[in-house]
Amino acid sequence: MSLPVLVVLVVFGIALSVAAVHFTGGTTTATFATADQALARFAQDFPDEKPGAVRLTSDRHAAFLELGSQRCGIVHSIGDCFLTRIVTPRDVLALVREGSVVLLRMDDFTWKGGRFAFANEADALAMAAALQARDRTRKAA
Known part of the structure; x- marks a missing residue:
């Protein structure tokens, strides 16, 4: 040949x-149709957790779930699958909020974080507050 x-x-x-x-x-890319779908997906991996409010990003590719005591559940689409994490301020390397957008950099080699745009500034502010460490200052990287 x-x-x-x-x-x-x-x-x-x-x-x-x-x-x-x-x-x-x-x-x-997988998306969430409703907040209940995000709750159900999170419950598959963490059945013992009892999430509070669920905040979907405006593109519906990620959901942030309040877990209390400075813990946050994250369900994020990667391709047609979802990645779930429980995150504390200790896991966050950098967090910057600009209006309704949260830029998040994680201390996790399997998932480095990303840029998350919310429908309103109140959701972004609540998520930034939940992941902000009280004992040290975070700087954008």
Whole structure:
């Protein structure tokens, strides 16, 4: 087999694989339709926790759940799956709130945090307050 034919076959095979992943839903991102859906997903991983208020981000890709005593549950979509965490201020490396947006950097090598836009500033303020450490100052990185 000549090299040009082999190159064409490899390129076609890769393109076909990428198309198959895309059309079978591999490139979709999971979202929450309601806050109850976020609660149910969190309860699958942490059945003993009793969350309070649930705050969805405006794009509905993440939910923040109040757990009391400076703890916060986070359910965040990664692809078509959800990642769940219980976070305390000790886990936060940097937290910056700008209006209704919270920039969060975590001390976790499996998930570094992200940028979370809420529908209103009150939700962003409540989440920032829940994760803000009282005993040390946080600086944006």
